[in-house]
Amino acid sequence: MADVASLENLATPSLMLDETIMLRNIERLERRLAALKVSARPHLKTVKSVDAARRVLRNASGATVSTLREAEVFAGAGVTDILYCVGIAPQKLPRVLALRATGCDLVVILDSLAQARAVAEASRKAGALIPALIEIDCDGHRSGLAPDDPTVVEIARILAHEGAELRGVVAHAGESYGARGEASLVAFAEQERDAVVAAVARLEAAGFACPVVSVGSTPTAHFARDLSGVTEVRAGVYVFFDLVQAGIGICGLEDIALSVLTTVIGHQRERGWILIDAGWMALSRDRGTASQKTDQGYGVVCDIEGRVLEGLIVAATNQEHGIIAARPGSAVQPTEMAVGTMLRILPNHACATAAQFDGYQVLTAAGGLDYWPRFRGW
Amino acid sequence: MADVASLENLATPSLMLDETIMLRNIERLERRLAALKVSARPHLKTVKSVDAARRVLRNASGATVSTLREAEVFAGAGVTDILYCVGIAPQKLPRVLALRATGCDLVVILDSLAQARAVAEASRKAGALIPALIEIDCDGHRSGLAPDDPTVVEIARILAHEGAELRGVVAHAGESYGARGEASLVAFAEQERDAVVAAVARLEAAGFACPVVSVGSTPTAHFARDLSGVTEVRAGVYVFFDLVQAGIGICGLEDIALSVLTTVIGHQRERGWILIDAGWMALSRDRGTASQKTDQGYGVVCDIEGRVLEGLIVAATNQEHGIIAARPGSAVQPTEMAVGTMLRILPNHACATAAQFDGYQVLTAAGGLDYWPRFRGW
Numbered sequence: 001m002a003d004v005a006s007l008e009n010l011a012t013p014s015l016m017l018d019e020t021i022m023l024r025n026i027e028r029l030e031r032r033l034a035a036l037k038v039s040a041r042p043h044l045k046t047v048k049s050v051d052a053a054r055r056v057l058r059n060a061s062g063a064t065v066s067t068l069r070e071a072e073v074f075a076g077a078g079v080t081d082i083l084y085c086v087g088i089a090p091q092k093l094p095r096v097l098a099l100r101a102t103g104c105d106l107v108v109i110l111d112s113l114a115q116a117r118a119v120a121e122a123s124r125k126a127g128a129l130i131p132a133l134i135e136i137d138c139d140g141h142r143s144g145l146a147p148d149d150p151t152v153v154e155i156a157r158i159l160a161h162e163g164a165e166l167r168g169v170v171a172h173a174g175e176s177y178g179a180r181g182e183a184s185l186v187a188f189a190e191q192e193r194d195a196v197v198a199a200v201a202r203l204e205a206a207g208f209a210c211p212v213v214s215v216g217s218t219p220t221a222h223f224a225r226d227l228s229g230v231t232e233v234r235a236g237v238y239v240f241f242d243l244v245q246a247g248i249g250i251c252g253l254e255d256i257a258l259s260v261l262t263t264v265i266g267h268q269r270e271r272g273w274i275l276i277d278a279g280w281m282a283l284s285r286d287r288g289t290a291s292q293k294t295d296q297g298y299g300v301v302c303d304i305e306g307r308v309l310e311g312l313i314v315a316a317t318n319q320e321h322g323i324i325a326a327r328p329g330s331a332v333q334p335t336e337m338a339v340g341t342m343l344r345i346l347p348n349h350a351c352a353t354a355a356q357f358d359g360y361q362v363l364t365a366a367g368g369l370d371y372w373p374r375f376r377g378w
Numbered sequence: 379m380a381d382v383a384s385l386e387n388l389a390t391p392s393l394m395l396d397e398t399i400m401l402r403n404i405e406r407l408e409r410r411l412a413a414l415k416v417s418a419r420p421h422l423k424t425v426k427s428v429d430a431a432r433r434v435l436r437n438a439s440g441a442t443v444s445t446l447r448e449a450e451v452f453a454g455a456g457v458t459d460i461l462y463c464v465g466i467a468p469q470k471l472p473r474v475l476a477l478r479a480t481g482c483d484l485v486v487i488l489d490s491l492a493q494a495r496a497v498a499e500a501s502r503k504a505g506a507l508i509p510a511l512i513e514i515d516c517d518g519h520r521s522g523l524a525p526d527d528p529t530v531v532e533i534a535r536i537l538a539h540e541g542a543e544l545r546g547v548v549a550h551a552g553e554s555y556g557a558r559g560e561a562s563l564v565a566f567a568e569q570e571r572d573a574v575v576a577a578v579a580r581l582e583a584a585g586f587a588c589p590v591v592s593v594g595s596t597p598t599a600h601f602a603r604d605l606s607g608v609t610e611v612r613a614g615v616y617v618f619f620d621l622v623q624a625g626i627g628i629c630g631l632e633d634i635a636l637s638v639l640t641t642v643i644g645h646q647r648e649r650g651w652i653l654i655d656a657g658w659m660a661l662s663r664d665r666g667t668a669s670q671k672t673d674q675g676y677g678v679v680c681d682i683e684g685r686v687l688e689g690l691i692v693a694a695t696n697q698e699h700g701i702i703a704a705r706p707g708s709a710v711q712p713t714e715m716a717v718g719t720m721l722r723i724l725p726n727h728a729c730a731t732a733a734q735f736d737g738y739q740v741l742t743a744a745g746g747l748d749y750w751p752r753f754r755g756w
Contacts, residue, residue, distance in 0.1 A: 066698040086698045087643035090718045114717045143644050265465040285663035320444040320464045339492045340468045
């Protein structure tokens with residue numbers, strides 16, 4: 001790890017990334033997916049950084065993104081196989097075509113006849129096939145069609161016969177974030193696989209091939225036991241992990257690669273509070289652990305070296321203030337830390353917290369300190 | 379207002395700002411404070427934009443900021459009187475001195491002997507007085523000393539006699555965000571004033587002058603009836619207003635100047651859902667109305683022209699997906715809106731939502747469309 005003295009010179013709040021932990025997390029999923037004989041298509045919405053993406057993608061066949069801006073930035077950095085995994089809006093098709101024209105195999109997803117017609121029409125007008133995956137709903141989480149919905153085959157027909165390209169199907173078990181315990185996580189992974197496999201069977205019976213069968217979420221990716229019929233797995237937050245994933249049981253606190261470096265700026269001793277310069281602008285407003293067994297407030301408090309200070313959480317935030325208190329029911333009371341003391345906060349949700357910063361202060365695997373810029377926008 | 383056709387060409391999600399509403403909000407508070415015979419020191423943490431700040435500050439004596447980055451950017455744009463209104467960390471004093479050396483009268487706040495000693499020591503070493511306000515706690519919200527805490531006078535002594543400058547006192551009735559109804563809001567404003575006036579009395583009795591007596595929050599600024607003894611009022615979110623402020627009773631929905639432009643990307647008809655391309659990355663994770671009488675989810679849905687669609691809220695969000703549903707208990711069901719339809723979402727918390735974007739798409743008072751960049755960071 002980098003010398004603590006080098007952290008003491010950083011302005012606070014800063015976003016810290018421990019590269020050693022990140023590489024361990026990447027390797028862990030790589031090993032799993034290799035054993036399951038499926039490709040990895042990591043979701044880059046978590047990292048939003050070309051430097052981080054290079055490490056995430058080193059053994060992956062392609063990337064997943066959640067915005068066209070992500071697609072454009074990563075394509076510009078040399079990624080040539082990208083799935084834009086948010087239902088396509090017709091207005092966005094000119095940008096999709098423009099990016100495809102540069103040589104990037106950008107694929108869209110959709111779950112309605114209207115979108116299929118728009119994709120087919122845009123393809124015909126441009127004289128360039130836009131490939132699409134049909135989104136299948138496996139758990140009522142958000143979007144997608146039931147595997148047995150006749151619309152699935154109708155969409156396939158439009159894509160394949162009216163000028164676009166049917167590339168396959170895609171599902172995301174978003175409800176797995178509410179799972180607890182191994183049996184439940186394994187069941188979510190099976191449900192995700194079953195949904196796409198059922199949709200592929202219907203499509204193949206209707207004469208449509210599905211070269212891509214894509215599933216994924218960080219919880220299901222880490223608990224799937226059999227992915228027969230699936231060609232690729234998507235996951236994003238596993239690269240950094242966070243308190244929500246620890247609460248689900250996918251990782252431990254020692255696997256969280258991301259933290260927010262902060263400085264003590266005051267106390268309210270009668271109330272047992274420590275005030276820090278990381279509010280919700282730094283930590284994000286995400287309260288993903290609020291519905292879990294252990295509510296971690298706005299984050300778990302560590303010392304400057306990243307050691308968890310048992311019992312202390314960021315209990316409340318304002319824009320640029322955080323209030324550290326002992327976890328409700330805890331016997332531990334906030335210790336007296338002098339104004340100026342630096343701490344690190346483990347985030348509820350890595351995607352949300354990272355998005356509050358323009359870049360990562362990286363504790364490199366080589367033992368130094370580096371800076372990796374992030375981008376944002378749409 | 380700008381032609382709707384000009385909005386249809388914008389990429390979504392985009393942050394929309396209605397300048398006409400913004401100017402009306404600014405004028406409303408200017409009139410109040412003029413009648414109360416106090417200066418305005420608007421808080422620029424909400425706008426984080428030089429273009430917006432020019433309008434906010436046109437009749438103000440100075441500005442308030444929540445980060446040194448804000449101080450540096452606004453000083454660079456010509457603002458010469460700035461209050462950095464988050465407890466000072468000793469590590470940040472070199473930046474304070476550097477900015478003061480450029481001619482900007484940057485003032486810090488503090489509430490401990492340790493901070494006062496650090497400010498005095500930094501002043502002596504630099505041979506340049508750093509002015510400070512002592513933070514007074516008026517409602518147990520966060521930071522600050524009780525007006526009758528003997529530490530207040532001890533801090534004054536250190537600032538005035540050990541090399542720094544005692545500029546006065548400051549309080550913020552943050553708990554007023556939990557107030558409901560005029561009587562409660564008026565009481566919070568009185569409590570805020572009473573706290574600083576009591577502290578000033580003790581300081582003056584000990585021989586210390588307080589040229590600056592600063593109070594403020596958007597709720598108390600709009601309900602204070604008497605500000606005798608106060609010299610300036612701070613407020614920030616009033617410039618844009620939002621659903622939280624509407625829920626407190628400070629404004630109506632028609633006073634909210636900010637909205638997120640979004641596009642319909644799908645439906646789940648059996649569940650009554652409309653899917654949009656504005657998730658928490660665009661709207662923020664702020665759920666400030668969750669504890670209010672009317673929980674507005676992640677925002678109130680309007681058509682592209684900004685007319686509220688009664689009963690529709692963004693009920694849930696993922697990173698780049700929003701789910702619109704009818705408010706629980708409402709008789710209204712989500713109407714069928716074609717994929718591609720554009721909508722506007724009123725935000726829970728203007729500061730948090732605006733922070734998710736790099737700039738404002740401004741519907742100018744002159745009837746055109748403009749772009750005002752925002753900045754972020756610390």
